[in-house]
Amino acid sequence: MKPSFRFYLYIAILFSQTSCGILPYINCTDGKKVHVGMTQDEVVKLMGDPYFVSLSKASVVFGWQDKEDVRQVKNNLKVTINPQTKLITDVEGTCAK
Numbered sequence: 622m623k624p625s626f627r628f629y630l631y632i633a634i635l636f637s638q639t640s641c642g643i644l645p646y647i648n649c650t651d652g653k654k655v656h657v658g659m660t661q662d663e664v665v666k667l668m669g670d671p672y673f674v675s676l677s678k679a680s681v682v683f684g685w686q687d688k689e690d691v692r693q694v695k696n697n698l699k700v701t702i703n704p705q706t707k708l709i710t711d712v713e714g715t716c717a718k
Contacts, residue, residue: 628704632676645672645694647685652698652716661707664700680704685716 651667664683665671671683681704686697701711712718 628707632674632681645686645689647672647687647696647698647716649696649698649716652685652696652714653718655698655700655709655712655717657709657712659709661702661709664702664709668698678704680710684714 646669648668654667655664661681661683668683668685672686673682673684675682675684681702682699683702684697684699686694688694696715698712698714698716700709702708703710
């Protein structure tokens, strides 16, 4: 099953928002609710727009953190999403369960 045009449009919009100055923010209480099997839409609804987005053929990675400088980050969450199913396949970070 090929990813739809709408999916790539959504990712492009998120990427452009990220590059236009979204400030880093994360709520660890909500981050602990994120789990494998959730949909991409569910995690964005819960966590808000991701601070960073990474795209590859095999996966999409959304991330949230509390500081811009990676060396100063204390709280973070990174989710890996299957681009075909739009389901979370991995959750990691200090705000994960």
